Amino acid sequence: MDVSCFSQNVLLVTLLLAIAVSLVESQGTRVGFYSTSCPRVESIVRSTVQSHFGSDPTIAPGLLRMHFHDCFVHGCDASILIDGPGTEKTAPPNLLLRGYEVIDDAKTQLEAACPGVVSCADILALAARDSVVLSSGASWAVPTGRRDGTVSQASDAANLPGFRDSVDVQKQKFAAKGLNTQDLVTLVGGHTIGTTACQFFRYRLYNFTTTGNF
Secondary structure (H helix, E strand, O other): OOOOOOOOOHHHHHHHHHHHHOOOOOOOOOOOOOOOOOOHHHHHHHHHHHHHHOOOOOHHHOOOOOOOHHHHHHHOHHHHHHOOOOOHHHHHHHOOOOHHHHHHHHHHHHHHOOOOOOHHHHHHHHHHHHHHHHOOOOOOOOOEEEOOOOOOOOHHHHOOOOOOOHHHHHHHHOOOOOOOHHHHHHHHHHHOEEOOHHHHHHHHOOOOOOOOOO
């Protein structure tokens, strides 16, 4: 997806996105987790995202989407970043994810400043927030302290909401994560940052029903 202008409603959606995603994370995170161990973590991630955004603004929606795809599988554990055959990266819903180079860049800089301290999961969460801010969206405090996952399987990405899923199917997928219909609208609505390819909605324009099934 490419970056485009925000409306006030989308600003609210993106703010709620961060809140809702935090509900599916493992416990133990807090704002300021690295205040003593790596006090520059947020400024380093912010400047890295800003640098990449300056040369390619479309990286912003890419990072936000990656964060959602990471969190929805087994929580926000950066398992989407693991390379190799059969990993989440190779799953069909994730083939068009973008922004890996931004996370790698930030990780390299953080390893130089605070070796072995900051998790990739936290870098991705911070980068998603900074992407929204750089796109003229709202800001929010990001709890940190996530641990990186070590398991990544393409089959686990099958539960990601699909663009052809009916409303009922999406409700079921979100309910399985302990999320309600409001969370569904908020999280899926976060994808309204930017634009999308016609292939993802064209079929609804010419085959629309009022039943919620397309």
